[in-house]
Amino acid sequence: PEGAIPQMPSSDDLRLAKDKLKDRRRAKAVIFSLARNSDLYDLLSSMKQMEDRFNHWAQYDYIFLNDDDFTDEFKEKTSALTSANCKYGKIDPDHWHQPDWIDEEKATAARKEMTRKKIIYGHSVPYRNMCRFNSGFFFRHPLLDDYDYYWRMEPSVKYFCDLDYDPFLLMQDQGKQYGFTLSLYEYIETIPTLWNATKEFIQLHPEYVAEGNSMGFLSDDGGETYNKCHFWSNFEIGDLNLWRSDAYMKYFEFLDQKGGFYYERWGDAPVHSIAASLFLPKEKIHWFDDIGYRHDPFQHCPQNDAHKRGKCWCNPADTFDFESYSCTQKWIDIFPKP
Numbered sequence: 379p380e381g382a383i384p385q386m387p388s389s390d391d392l393r394l395a396k397d398k399l400k401d402r403r404r405a406k407a408v409i410f411s412l413a414r415n416s417d418l419y420d421l422l423s424s425m426k427q428m429e430d431r432f433n434h435w436a437q438y439d440y441i442f443l444n445d446d447d448f449t450d451e452f453k454e455k456t457s458a459l460t461s462a463n464c465k466y467g468k469i470d471p472d473h474w475h476q477p478d479w480i481d482e483e484k485a486t487a488a489r490k491e492m493t494r495k496k497i498i499y500g501h502s503v504p505y506r507n508m509c510r511f512n513s514g515f516f517f518r519h520p521l522l523d524d525y526d527y528y529w530r531m532e533p534s535v536k537y538f539c540d541l542d543y544d545p546f547l548l549m550q551d552q553g554k555q556y557g558f559t560l561s562l563y564e565y566i567e568t569i570p571t572l573w574n575a576t577k578e579f580i581q582l583h584p585e586y587v588a589e590g591n592s593m594g595f596l597s598d599d600g601g602e603t604y605n606k607c608h609f610w611s612n613f614e615i616g617d618l619n620l621w622r623s624d625a626y627m628k629y630f631e632f633l634d635q636k637g638g639f640y641y642e643r644w645g646d647a648p649v650h651s652i653a654a655s656l657f658l659p660k661e662k663i664h665w666f667d668d669i670g671y672r673h674d675p676f677q678h679c680p681q682n683d684a685h686k687r688g689k690c691w692c693n694p695a696d697t698f699d700f701e702s703y704s705c706t707q708k709w710i711d712i713f714p715k716p
């Protein structure tokens with residue numbers, strides 16, 4: 379045989395390289411996924427891309443949470459995709475199930491009516507549990523206690539571009555607390571009374587409303603009505619301390635008592651978006667317009683230099699940002715033009 383076949387770096391080489399990476403400056407951050415065992419293969423698809431685009435060099439931990447026990451297969455297959463730590467947690471039933479004080483008759487009637495109107499997930503109790511959990515509880519799970527920042531990852535998403543920087547350090551260094559890629563209008567049938575509840579809350583607690591907030595993103599008439607704009611929360615890079623704050627904990631508690639997670643179908647996306655937009659000055663929210671991302675049926679594809687820098691594989695013409703159903707132009711418009 380002529381000469382040896384070129385080999386992959388040895389595991390020793392890789393370990394040394396990894397040790398070096400571990401010395402770099404890092405945030406206390408984690409990649410977080412809520413999932414069912416049945417989501418395994420769709421989640422592996424997301425996770426493989428997360429590794430390839432970013433985490434193979436960044437080596438942040440993963441946390442997987444479930445309302446059920448994860449199977450051995452789930453744990454083995456996910457941890458096999460990464461050399462970073464993977465942690466698996468079960469959700470406290472009180473953080474997941476419909477509380478006893480919800481009037482089940484009223485909740486059943488609401489589900490029936492939403493099913494009749496063909497509203498997506500209108501029939502589903504587990505979907506409502508999930509939305510309430512993502513709104514008010516994920517950040518209280520003990521496994522997340524060790525972290526300040528999280529990146530939410532869902533099954534079957536796509537990450538189109540290489541990340542050559544650490545978005546968690548960007549958040550930390552620039553004092554950002556909420557990051558998004560896509561924004562759009564919510565189906566009003568899922569949240570008919572959410573805005574009234576929010577207005578009631580801020581009348582009770584005007585002290586929580588930040589100066590220089592993003593009300594202009596949420597409302598076209600100074601706060602009277604909600605324009606339904608929200609950040610799409612299947613992608614979030616956020617500061618857990620935003621959700622742990624008094625303002626947010628009280629806001630969530632207030633919303634929860636209204637029962638709208640079950641009597642309507644309040645989503646964590648509008649709840650998070652309204653809170654971040656009102657309780658933070660607008661500079662603390664960051665549009666990651668250089669992260670190419672798809673969650674069906676919408677995608678954000680970086681343009682021009684960002685597309686090139688990230689070696690993105692999405693078509694730049696296929697980006698949702700400036701379509702009529704996107705709110706991102708509204709987001710841009712609340713900042714004064716340079």
Ligand code: GDP
Nearest residue numbers: 412413414417443444445504505508532533612
């Ligand atoms: P959609 O994006 O709004 O269509 O909702 P998904 O089905 O993607 O659910 C959102 C997230 O919650 C995903 O990460 C799911 O894996 C997770 N999820 C949804 N329902 C459940 C559930 O009943 N149990 C658990 N453990 N996770 C769930």
Ligand code: MN
Nearest residue numbers: 532533612673
């Ligand atoms: Mn999803």
